[in-house]
Amino acid sequence: MVEPLIQFKNVSKRFGSKVILDNVDLQIYPGEAVGVIGPSGSGKSTVLRVIAGLVAPDSGEVYIHGKRRIGTVNQGEDPLGVSVVFQQSALFDSLTVDENIGFALYRHSKLPPQKIRELVDQALLMVGLPGTGDRYPSQISGGMRKRVGLARAIVANIDPTLARTNPNILMYDEPTAGLDPVASTRVEDVIRRVVGYQGICEAYLIVTHQESTIRRTTDRIVFLYQGKFQWDGPTHDAYTSDHPVLQQFFSGSVEGPIQ
Structure with missing residues (x-):
């Protein structure tokens, strides 16, 4: 039986009086492309932060590659791949693309x-930005900055001697917020392409509101609302589902359970 790369067991998280995750379970398996969707403010980004170890759950258990994570990841600690x-790329304005x-x-x-520059060049090639290493973030477009952020996330897994023991998640x-349709398509294409490189990415999760990004980059959707994963299933089934929250979300109607 295939073990999940990520597993939530009865995970809860709140900020003040607002419940973000309410005793939820979640499993992400190798090879999956999962979209985390739901209304604004429902806590989708918090799901990513809990997985990354940037935020600790109030209760429940989080497992990454079968290892239970206790608390948050400290600086210099192995983030378990x-x-x-x-969202905002988080690039250093004073550093070149290469240095970022x-x-x-x-x-x-x-x-x-010299070896690091070679790895950076390979990462730039993978995200479709060869020859841009000497530019600064202010000299490239928003869509290009998104792809530079992706190159930074994968560069350490290009060299087998550096790749983490655990497959990269x-x-x-x-990733496509604020981009025009053409720039969004370029970013979406890169997201899909990178997962095919051996050792670079074993699975990914994506928080998005963009319908094109949902359709083009995900195979499975989990819908978060009121602290619960209200729906979990294949992306193509979500668009034909009669579940009220999905119907309202995709239609954009103000009438329905989402308030």
Whole structure:
């Protein structure tokens, strides 16, 4: 039986009086492309932060690659093969694209600078941005910055001597937010393509509101609302489901259970 890469067991999380996760279970398996969707403010990004170890649940158990995570990940600690691509890319404005992508390797690895530049060039090629390493974030478009953020998340897994013992799990927080349709398509294509590279990505989760991104990058959807995963199933089934929250969400109607 295949073991899940990620597992929530009776996980709860609240911020003040707001319940974000209410005693939920979740399993993510190798090879899956999972979309975490739901209304704004429902706590989708919190799911990613709990998985990444940036936020600790109030109760319940979180397992990554079969290892239980206790508390949050401290600086320098092994994050168990989880990489996050942040919504705003989180690039350093004063560093070049090359320096941004290789930042962790320049600071923490023993690789010579020339080797790191070679890995950065490979990562840029994978995300469709060859030859852009000498530019600064202010000199590239929003869509390109999103792809640079993805290159940074995968660069350490390109070299087998650096790749984590555990397969890499990628998590995307609104990767196409604020992009025009063409730029969104480019980012969506990269997300799908990267998962095919051996050792780069074993599975991914993506938080998004964009319908094109849901359709083009996910095979499975979990719908979060009022602290519960209200629906969990194949993406193509979600669009034909008679579940009230799905029907309202995809139609954009103000009438229904989502308030």
